[in-house]
Amino acid sequence: MKKVLLLGAGFSYELGMPLASELTQVFLGVFSESFANKLVERLAMNEPFGSDRPVNLEAMKEVMNLVHDYQRQRGNNYEELLANIQNLTKQPGKTLSDTDSYHYMFGVFYSVIHEILNFYQIVTYSKVYPQTFASFRKLAALCAKDETWVFTLNHDMYLECLALDLNIPITYGDGNKVTFPKSNKEMDNLIHFTYSNRDQLGSSKHQMFFEKERGINLVKLHGGLSELQYKDGSQLLNQSLSLSHSVELMKNFTNIQNMCYYKGDFLIPSSKDKVVSNLDGELDILVQSMLTGGSKYSLTTNEKQGEEKLKLLVDNISNASELVIIGYGFGDKHINYRLSNAMVLNQNLKITIVDPINKPIPEILEQFNYDRRVKVVTCGAPQWLEYFENETWNAEVTEFLDKSKGLRQAVFEEVKATYCRPTT
Secondary structure, three states: OOEEEEEOHHHHHOOOOOOHHHHHHHHHHHOOHHHHHHHHHHHOOOOOOOOOOOOOHHHHHHHHHHHHHHHHOOOOOHHHHHHHHHHHOOOOOOOHHHHHHHHHHHHHHHHHHHHHHHHHHHHHHHHOHHHHHHHHOOHHHHOOOOEEEEEEOOOOOHHHHHHHHOOOOEEOOOOEEEEEEEEOOEEEEEEEEEEEEHHHOOOHHHOOOOOOOOEEEEEEOOOOOOOEEEOOOOEEEEEOOOOOOHHHHHHHHHHHHOOOOEEOOEEOOOOOEEEEEOOOOOEEEEEEOOOOOOOOOOOOOOOOOOOHHHHHHHHHHHOOOEEEEEOOOOOOHHHHHHHHHHHHHOOOOEEEEEEOOOOOOOHHHHHHOOOOOEEEEEOOHHHHHHHHHHOOOOHHHHHHHHHOHHHHHHHHHHHHHHHOOOOO
Protein backbone atom coordinates (compact mmCIF):
# COMPACT_ATOMS: atom_id res chain seq x y z
CA MET A 1 0.00 0.00 0.00
CA LYS A 2 1.39 3.42 -0.94
CA LYS A 3 2.19 5.96 1.75
CA VAL A 4 1.70 9.73 1.48
CA LEU A 5 3.67 12.28 3.49
CA LEU A 6 3.50 16.09 3.61
CA LEU A 7 6.65 17.73 4.99
CA GLY A 8 7.09 21.21 6.41
CA ALA A 9 10.09 23.07 7.78
CA GLY A 10 10.02 21.04 10.99
CA PHE A 11 11.22 17.95 9.12
CA SER A 12 14.54 19.53 8.12
CA TYR A 13 14.99 21.43 11.37
CA GLU A 14 16.88 18.62 13.10
CA LEU A 15 19.24 18.58 10.11
CA GLY A 16 20.06 22.24 10.60
CA MET A 17 17.75 24.11 8.26
CA PRO A 18 15.99 27.14 9.76
CA LEU A 19 12.39 27.58 10.79
CA ALA A 20 10.64 30.67 9.42
CA SER A 21 11.34 32.72 12.55
CA GLU A 22 15.08 32.08 12.38
CA LEU A 23 15.30 32.82 8.67
CA THR A 24 13.30 36.01 9.21
CA GLN A 25 15.75 37.18 11.85
CA VAL A 26 18.67 36.68 9.48
CA PHE A 27 16.85 38.29 6.55
CA LEU A 28 15.91 41.39 8.52
CA GLY A 29 19.45 41.60 9.85
CA VAL A 30 20.74 42.11 6.31
CA PHE A 31 18.97 45.46 6.00
CA SER A 32 20.21 47.80 8.70
CA GLU A 33 18.77 51.27 8.13
CA SER A 34 22.06 52.87 7.12
CA PHE A 35 22.88 50.10 4.66
CA ALA A 36 19.30 49.91 3.35
CA ASN A 37 19.22 53.63 2.52
CA LYS A 38 22.44 53.38 0.51
CA LEU A 39 21.24 50.18 -1.18
CA VAL A 40 17.95 51.72 -2.31
CA GLU A 41 19.71 54.73 -3.76
CA ARG A 42 22.02 52.47 -5.76
CA LEU A 43 19.19 50.23 -6.93
CA ALA A 44 17.14 53.24 -8.06
CA MET A 45 19.84 54.05 -10.61
CA ASN A 46 19.35 50.70 -12.36
CA GLU A 47 17.02 50.08 -15.30
CA PRO A 48 15.75 46.53 -14.69
CA PHE A 49 12.78 47.01 -17.05
CA GLY A 50 14.54 49.18 -19.64
CA SER A 51 15.08 52.93 -20.04
CA ASP A 52 11.44 53.49 -21.04
CA ARG A 53 10.16 51.95 -17.76
CA PRO A 54 12.18 53.57 -14.96
CA VAL A 55 11.81 52.54 -11.34
CA ASN A 56 11.48 55.30 -8.76
CA LEU A 57 13.27 55.95 -5.51
CA GLU A 58 10.20 56.88 -3.45
CA ALA A 59 8.41 53.61 -4.18
CA MET A 60 11.55 51.66 -3.32
CA LYS A 61 11.88 53.58 -0.05
CA GLU A 62 8.26 52.68 0.68
CA VAL A 63 9.17 49.01 0.42
CA MET A 64 12.21 49.38 2.65
CA ASN A 65 10.10 51.25 5.22
CA LEU A 66 7.83 48.19 5.35
CA VAL A 67 10.89 46.06 6.10
CA HIS A 68 12.03 48.33 8.93
CA ASP A 69 8.50 48.62 10.35
CA TYR A 70 8.25 44.83 10.38
CA GLN A 71 11.60 44.66 12.13
CA ARG A 72 10.53 47.15 14.81
CA GLN A 73 7.30 45.21 15.33
CA ARG A 74 9.41 42.07 15.85
CA GLY A 75 7.71 40.24 13.01
CA ASN A 76 8.81 36.62 12.71
CA ASN A 77 7.60 35.40 9.33
CA TYR A 78 9.45 36.64 6.25
CA GLU A 79 6.71 35.30 3.98
CA GLU A 80 4.18 37.55 5.70
CA LEU A 81 6.49 40.49 5.02
CA LEU A 82 6.90 39.52 1.37
CA ALA A 83 3.13 39.19 1.05
CA ASN A 84 2.77 42.74 2.41
CA ILE A 85 5.15 43.96 -0.29
CA GLN A 86 3.23 42.10 -2.99
CA ASN A 87 0.02 43.70 -1.73
CA LEU A 88 1.42 47.16 -2.45
CA THR A 89 0.91 46.46 -6.16
CA LYS A 90 -2.82 45.99 -5.55
CA GLN A 91 -3.37 49.37 -3.94
CA PRO A 92 -5.35 51.89 -6.03
CA GLY A 93 -3.63 54.86 -7.61
CA LYS A 94 -0.27 53.22 -8.13
CA THR A 95 1.65 54.08 -11.30
CA LEU A 96 3.44 51.60 -13.54
CA SER A 97 6.72 52.92 -12.15
CA ASP A 98 5.48 52.23 -8.62
CA THR A 99 4.46 48.66 -9.34
CA ASP A 100 7.67 48.01 -11.28
CA SER A 101 9.62 49.30 -8.28
CA TYR A 102 7.73 46.97 -5.93
CA HIS A 103 8.37 43.98 -8.20
CA TYR A 104 12.03 44.91 -8.48
CA MET A 105 12.47 45.11 -4.71
CA PHE A 106 10.62 41.82 -4.26
CA GLY A 107 13.11 40.26 -6.69
CA VAL A 108 16.02 41.63 -4.67
CA PHE A 109 14.59 40.15 -1.47
CA TYR A 110 13.88 36.85 -3.23
CA SER A 111 17.55 36.58 -4.22
CA VAL A 112 18.70 37.38 -0.68
CA ILE A 113 16.48 34.66 0.81
CA HIS A 114 17.61 32.16 -1.84
CA GLU A 115 21.25 32.91 -1.08
CA ILE A 116 20.78 32.60 2.69
CA LEU A 117 19.06 29.22 2.26
CA ASN A 118 21.87 28.06 -0.04
CA PHE A 119 24.36 29.01 2.65
CA TYR A 120 22.38 27.10 5.28
CA GLN A 121 22.27 24.05 3.00
CA ILE A 122 26.02 23.99 2.43
CA VAL A 123 27.04 24.75 6.02
CA THR A 124 24.59 22.37 7.69
CA TYR A 125 25.53 19.54 5.34
CA SER A 126 29.12 19.68 6.55
CA LYS A 127 28.47 20.48 10.22
CA VAL A 128 25.06 19.08 11.23
CA TYR A 129 24.04 16.36 8.78
CA PRO A 130 26.95 13.99 9.62
CA GLN A 131 26.00 14.16 13.30
CA THR A 132 22.21 13.84 13.00
CA PHE A 133 21.94 11.55 9.96
CA ALA A 134 21.74 8.42 12.13
CA SER A 135 18.61 9.70 13.86
CA PHE A 136 16.78 9.56 10.50
CA ARG A 137 17.90 6.02 9.63
CA LYS A 138 14.40 4.60 10.17
CA LEU A 139 13.24 6.42 7.05
CA ALA A 140 14.39 3.26 5.27
CA ALA A 141 11.83 1.20 7.22
CA LEU A 142 9.05 3.63 6.28
CA CYS A 143 9.95 3.14 2.63
CA ALA A 144 10.52 -0.61 2.88
CA LYS A 145 7.94 -1.58 0.24
CA ASP A 146 5.63 -0.03 -2.30
CA GLU A 147 5.89 3.60 -3.30
CA THR A 148 6.06 6.50 -0.84
CA TRP A 149 4.76 9.84 -2.08
CA VAL A 150 6.47 12.75 -0.36
CA PHE A 151 5.10 16.23 -0.93
CA THR A 152 7.43 18.75 0.64
CA LEU A 153 7.04 22.47 1.24
CA ASN A 154 10.77 22.72 1.91
CA HIS A 155 13.35 23.98 -0.58
CA ASP A 156 16.36 22.07 0.81
CA MET A 157 18.03 18.88 -0.43
CA TYR A 158 17.87 16.78 2.71
CA LEU A 159 15.28 14.23 1.71
CA GLU A 160 17.39 13.51 -1.37
CA CYS A 161 20.52 13.23 0.81
CA LEU A 162 18.81 10.81 3.19
CA ALA A 163 17.44 8.67 0.37
CA LEU A 164 20.83 8.35 -1.33
CA ASP A 165 22.66 7.55 1.90
CA LEU A 166 20.02 5.04 3.04
CA ASN A 167 19.88 3.38 -0.40
CA ILE A 168 16.25 4.28 -0.95
CA PRO A 169 15.36 4.74 -4.64
CA ILE A 170 14.11 8.29 -5.25
CA THR A 171 12.75 10.19 -8.24
CA TYR A 172 11.26 13.56 -9.15
CA GLY A 173 9.31 11.75 -11.84
CA ASP A 174 11.48 13.23 -14.58
CA GLY A 175 11.80 11.27 -17.81
CA ASN A 176 14.19 13.54 -19.73
CA LYS A 177 17.81 14.63 -19.40
CA VAL A 178 19.72 17.80 -20.24
CA THR A 179 23.30 18.95 -19.55
CA PHE A 180 24.89 22.37 -19.05
CA PRO A 181 28.49 23.42 -18.44
CA LYS A 182 29.28 25.24 -15.23
CA SER A 183 30.21 28.28 -17.34
CA ASN A 184 31.53 29.16 -20.80
CA LYS A 185 34.98 29.19 -19.20
CA GLU A 186 34.54 25.70 -17.74
CA MET A 187 32.97 23.87 -20.66
CA ASP A 188 34.30 20.49 -19.47
CA ASN A 189 32.74 20.84 -16.01
CA LEU A 190 29.34 19.41 -16.86
CA ILE A 191 26.21 19.48 -14.70
CA HIS A 192 23.54 16.90 -15.41
CA PHE A 193 19.85 17.58 -14.90
CA THR A 194 16.66 15.63 -15.34
CA TYR A 195 13.48 17.40 -16.33
CA SER A 196 9.75 17.11 -16.90
CA ASN A 197 7.67 19.03 -19.38
CA ARG A 198 5.27 21.24 -17.47
CA ASP A 199 2.24 20.09 -19.46
CA GLN A 200 2.89 16.55 -18.16
CA LEU A 201 3.60 17.46 -14.53
CA GLY A 202 0.05 17.01 -13.30
CA SER A 203 -0.27 13.38 -14.36
CA SER A 204 1.69 10.61 -12.68
CA LYS A 205 0.98 8.43 -15.73
CA HIS A 206 3.14 10.68 -17.90
CA GLN A 207 6.05 10.74 -15.47
CA MET A 208 8.62 8.24 -14.24
CA PHE A 209 7.21 7.73 -10.76
CA PHE A 210 7.43 4.51 -8.79
CA GLU A 211 4.23 2.47 -8.72
CA LYS A 212 3.76 -0.66 -6.63
CA GLU A 213 7.49 -0.81 -6.01
CA ARG A 214 9.87 0.53 -3.39
CA GLY A 215 10.92 4.14 -3.82
CA ILE A 216 10.20 7.77 -2.99
CA ASN A 217 8.22 9.93 -5.41
CA LEU A 218 9.33 13.43 -4.40
CA VAL A 219 7.28 16.51 -5.30
CA LYS A 220 8.57 19.91 -4.14
CA LEU A 221 5.36 21.90 -3.97
CA HIS A 222 7.16 25.22 -3.37
CA GLY A 223 10.15 24.50 -5.60
CA GLY A 224 13.71 23.66 -4.63
CA LEU A 225 17.00 25.48 -4.25
CA SER A 226 18.40 23.72 -7.29
CA GLU A 227 15.12 23.37 -9.21
CA LEU A 228 15.12 25.56 -12.32
CA GLN A 229 12.69 26.50 -15.07
CA TYR A 230 13.86 26.41 -18.68
CA LYS A 231 12.47 27.45 -22.04
CA ASP A 232 9.96 29.97 -20.72
CA GLY A 233 8.91 27.65 -17.92
CA SER A 234 7.89 24.80 -20.21
CA GLN A 235 10.52 22.53 -18.65
CA LEU A 236 11.22 22.01 -14.94
CA LEU A 237 14.81 20.95 -14.25
CA ASN A 238 16.12 19.07 -11.21
CA GLN A 239 19.51 17.79 -10.16
CA SER A 240 20.23 14.31 -11.39
CA LEU A 241 19.66 11.73 -8.65
CA SER A 242 21.60 8.97 -10.44
CA LEU A 243 24.26 9.11 -7.76
CA SER A 244 25.60 6.80 -5.07
CA HIS A 245 26.09 9.22 -2.18
CA SER A 246 24.94 12.61 -0.93
CA VAL A 247 28.51 13.94 -1.23
CA GLU A 248 28.12 13.84 -5.01
CA LEU A 249 24.70 15.47 -4.75
CA MET A 250 26.06 18.36 -2.71
CA LYS A 251 29.03 18.82 -5.03
CA ASN A 252 26.59 19.18 -7.92
CA PHE A 253 24.41 21.46 -5.79
CA THR A 254 27.32 23.84 -5.25
CA ASN A 255 28.18 23.77 -8.96
CA ILE A 256 24.57 24.65 -9.85
CA GLN A 257 24.60 27.67 -7.56
CA ASN A 258 27.84 28.81 -9.25
CA MET A 259 26.66 28.41 -12.85
CA CYS A 260 27.38 31.61 -14.79
CA TYR A 261 28.29 33.20 -18.10
CA TYR A 262 31.19 35.48 -19.03
CA LYS A 263 31.35 38.10 -21.73
CA GLY A 264 35.08 38.27 -22.22
CA ASP A 265 36.40 38.53 -18.67
CA PHE A 266 33.22 40.19 -17.38
CA LEU A 267 30.85 38.03 -15.33
CA ILE A 268 27.25 38.69 -16.41
CA PRO A 269 25.28 39.25 -13.18
CA SER A 270 22.37 36.97 -12.31
CA SER A 271 19.37 37.15 -10.02
CA LYS A 272 16.31 34.92 -10.08
CA ASP A 273 17.06 34.65 -13.79
CA LYS A 274 20.37 32.78 -13.88
CA VAL A 275 22.54 33.72 -16.84
CA VAL A 276 24.33 30.52 -17.86
CA SER A 277 26.08 28.89 -20.80
CA ASN A 278 24.66 26.14 -22.99
CA LEU A 279 26.77 23.34 -24.46
CA ASP A 280 27.64 25.56 -27.44
CA GLY A 281 29.11 28.21 -25.16
CA GLU A 282 26.22 30.56 -25.86
CA LEU A 283 24.29 32.62 -23.31
CA ASP A 284 21.18 30.92 -21.94
CA ILE A 285 18.70 31.57 -19.13
CA LEU A 286 17.53 29.31 -16.30
CA VAL A 287 14.99 30.65 -13.79
CA GLN A 288 14.99 29.76 -10.10
CA SER A 289 11.69 28.09 -9.22
CA MET A 290 11.52 28.61 -5.44
CA LEU A 291 8.08 29.90 -4.47
CA THR A 292 7.82 32.33 -1.57
CA GLY A 293 5.64 35.19 -0.35
CA GLY A 294 1.88 35.43 -0.44
CA SER A 295 1.17 34.41 -4.03
CA LYS A 296 2.68 30.95 -4.38
CA TYR A 297 -0.55 29.60 -5.82
CA SER A 298 -4.08 30.88 -6.33
CA LEU A 299 -6.66 30.56 -3.56
CA THR A 300 -9.21 28.66 -5.66
CA THR A 301 -8.93 24.89 -5.84
CA ASN A 302 -9.93 24.24 -9.44
CA GLU A 303 -7.26 22.80 -11.70
CA LYS A 304 -5.27 25.40 -13.63
CA GLN A 305 -2.06 25.83 -15.56
CA GLY A 306 0.97 26.36 -13.35
CA GLU A 307 -0.50 24.36 -10.46
CA GLU A 308 0.28 20.89 -11.74
CA LYS A 309 2.15 19.88 -8.59
CA LEU A 310 -0.92 20.62 -6.49
CA LYS A 311 -2.92 18.33 -8.76
CA LEU A 312 -0.50 15.50 -7.93
CA LEU A 313 -1.10 16.17 -4.24
CA VAL A 314 -4.88 16.14 -4.70
CA ASP A 315 -4.81 12.96 -6.80
CA ASN A 316 -2.78 11.08 -4.21
CA ILE A 317 -4.61 12.10 -1.04
CA SER A 318 -7.94 11.54 -2.77
CA ASN A 319 -7.36 7.78 -2.80
CA ALA A 320 -5.02 7.35 0.20
CA SER A 321 -6.04 5.86 3.52
CA GLU A 322 -3.58 7.92 5.55
CA LEU A 323 -1.64 11.16 5.20
CA VAL A 324 1.22 11.84 7.60
CA ILE A 325 2.02 15.54 8.03
CA ILE A 326 5.42 16.30 9.61
CA GLY A 327 6.55 19.72 10.75
CA TYR A 328 3.96 21.79 8.89
CA GLY A 329 2.49 24.87 10.59
CA PHE A 330 -0.69 25.01 8.45
CA GLY A 331 0.12 28.50 7.21
CA ASP A 332 -0.55 27.96 3.49
CA LYS A 333 -4.19 28.30 2.45
CA HIS A 334 -3.65 26.55 -0.90
CA ILE A 335 -2.53 23.46 1.01
CA ASN A 336 -5.12 23.68 3.78
CA TYR A 337 -8.04 23.97 1.38
CA ARG A 338 -6.96 20.82 -0.45
CA LEU A 339 -6.53 18.89 2.78
CA SER A 340 -10.04 19.86 3.87
CA ASN A 341 -11.53 18.98 0.48
CA ALA A 342 -9.81 15.59 0.49
CA MET A 343 -11.20 14.78 3.95
CA VAL A 344 -14.72 15.54 2.68
CA LEU A 345 -14.41 13.58 -0.55
CA ASN A 346 -12.36 10.66 0.77
CA GLN A 347 -14.14 9.28 3.84
CA ASN A 348 -11.37 6.69 4.31
CA LEU A 349 -8.62 9.31 4.69
CA LYS A 350 -7.04 9.77 8.10
CA ILE A 351 -4.43 12.38 8.97
CA THR A 352 -1.59 12.04 11.45
CA ILE A 353 0.07 15.33 12.42
CA VAL A 354 3.62 15.05 13.76
CA ASP A 355 4.89 18.16 15.52
CA PRO A 356 7.30 18.56 18.45
CA ILE A 357 5.18 21.39 19.89
CA ASN A 358 1.92 20.43 21.56
CA LYS A 359 -0.77 22.28 19.60
CA PRO A 360 -4.52 21.89 19.14
CA ILE A 361 -5.86 20.38 15.95
CA PRO A 362 -5.69 23.04 13.20
CA GLU A 363 -8.97 24.84 12.67
CA ILE A 364 -9.17 23.68 9.05
CA LEU A 365 -9.35 20.05 10.32
CA GLU A 366 -11.51 20.47 13.44
CA GLN A 367 -14.67 19.33 11.69
CA PHE A 368 -13.05 15.95 10.95
CA ASN A 369 -12.01 15.20 14.51
CA TYR A 370 -14.14 12.08 14.88
CA ASP A 371 -13.56 8.33 14.52
CA ARG A 372 -9.82 8.98 14.95
CA ARG A 373 -9.66 10.63 11.54
CA VAL A 374 -7.24 13.26 12.87
CA LYS A 375 -4.46 12.29 15.25
CA VAL A 376 -1.76 14.54 16.71
CA VAL A 377 1.61 13.10 17.75
CA THR A 378 3.80 15.44 19.80
CA CYS A 379 7.34 14.64 18.70
CA GLY A 380 9.86 15.41 15.99
CA ALA A 381 10.43 13.57 12.72
CA PRO A 382 13.26 11.28 13.98
CA GLN A 383 11.25 10.15 17.02
CA TRP A 384 8.19 9.43 14.89
CA LEU A 385 10.26 7.42 12.37
CA GLU A 386 11.56 5.28 15.24
CA TYR A 387 8.03 4.77 16.56
CA PHE A 388 6.67 3.91 13.11
CA GLU A 389 8.86 0.81 12.88
CA ASN A 390 8.68 -0.55 16.43
CA GLU A 391 5.65 1.23 17.98
CA THR A 392 7.89 2.10 20.93
CA TRP A 393 9.52 5.40 21.79
CA ASN A 394 13.30 5.52 21.72
CA ALA A 395 14.47 7.87 24.46
CA GLU A 396 18.04 7.70 23.17
CA VAL A 397 17.04 9.49 19.96
CA THR A 398 15.46 12.34 21.93
CA GLU A 399 18.50 12.63 24.18
CA PHE A 400 20.83 12.68 21.19
CA LEU A 401 18.82 15.39 19.43
CA ASP A 402 18.79 17.49 22.60
CA LYS A 403 22.58 17.31 22.66
CA SER A 404 22.77 18.35 19.00
CA LYS A 405 21.01 21.68 19.60
CA GLY A 406 24.41 23.30 20.00
CA LEU A 407 25.26 22.38 16.42
CA ARG A 408 22.24 24.28 15.08
CA GLN A 409 23.00 27.26 17.28
CA ALA A 410 26.59 27.34 16.00
CA VAL A 411 25.29 27.35 12.42
CA PHE A 412 22.85 30.14 13.25
CA GLU A 413 25.67 32.25 14.67
CA GLU A 414 27.78 31.62 11.56
CA VAL A 415 24.91 32.64 9.28
CA LYS A 416 24.29 35.82 11.27
CA ALA A 417 28.00 36.67 11.19
CA THR A 418 27.96 36.24 7.41
CA TYR A 419 24.81 38.18 6.55
CA CYS A 420 23.61 40.40 9.40
CA ARG A 421 24.86 43.96 9.65
CA PRO A 422 25.30 46.20 12.71
CA THR A 423 22.09 48.04 13.53
CA THR A 424 23.80 51.42 13.72
